[in-house]
Amino acid sequence: MSGAPDVQSFTKGHQARSVSSRGRSYLKxxxxxxxxxxxxTTMGAGLAEKLGVPHVxxxxxxxxxxxxxxxxxxxxxxxxxxx
Numbered sequence: 001m002s003g004a005p006d007v008q009s010f011t012k013g014h015q016a017r018s019v020s021s022r023g024r025s026y027l028k029x030x031x032x033x034x035x036x037x038x039x040x041t042t043m044g045a046g047l048a049e050k051l052g053v054p055h056v057x058x059x060x061x062x063x064x065x066x067x068x069x070x071x072x073x074x075x076x077x078x079x080x081x082x083x
Contacts, residue, residue, distance in 0.1 A: 056082045 032044040048055035061078040064070055
């Protein structure tokens with residue numbers, strides 16, 4: 001990919017669909033997967049903004065300030081707090 005993905009054209013003609021359960025609606029999670037440098041964070045943030053849902057970047061929760069991975073228990077707690 002030569003540049004940032006175009007979220008507008010990616011989502012053109014698509015409506016955010018919610019799943020109804022006993023009168024409540026909720027949007028299912030969207031997971032963006034790709035290799036390093038493939039604009040996952042940019043695409044995820046743009047898609048979340050377009051759909052009006054939170055954007056959670058797992059890398060930001062997984063890495064400590066000293067560039068070491070957080071212990072599993074710490075990472076799980078951060079993810080639980082974020083979702």
